[in-house]
Structures are given as C-alpha cells and as structure tokens.
Amino acid sequence: MVKNVEQALEDTILAIRILRKSIADHGHSEAMINFDRLMAAAVGEAEEQLTKLQDSGLS
Numbered sequence: 001m002v003k004n005v006e007q008a009l010e011d012t013i014l015a016i017r018i019l020r021k022s023i024a025d026h027g028h029s030e031a032m033i034n035f036d037r038l039m040a041a042a043v044g045e046a047e048e049q050l051t052k053l054q055d056s057g058l059s
Helices: 005-025 033-056
Strands: none
Touching: 005 033
16 A cells, blocks of 8 residues: 555666666567656656655655
C-alpha cells in the first residue's frame, strides 16, 4: 500500500526506469522507440512533480 504521494512517485519512477532498461537490454529499442520516448517523458514529469512536492514540504 502506498504511504504517500512522494513514495508513489518514487516507486513509479523506479518501475519505468526498470522497464526501459529491460527493453534496451533485450534489443527491442527500435521497435519500441515511441513507447520509450513516452516513458522517458513520464519519468521526467514524475521527477519534476516529486521535486516540487519535496520542495513544498507537503509530503
């Protein structure tokens, strides 16, 4: 169970990074390039939101 939004964002970032690495490690990058770009954007946005949340002290 998620304890707070900050932990949920951290878990999400980690999960997406693991998925992207798995895709790259198995040589599927070309076939999944658009999906990989989407995941990269999702990580960037999640990291930005996490930073804002941490800076605000609301977590």
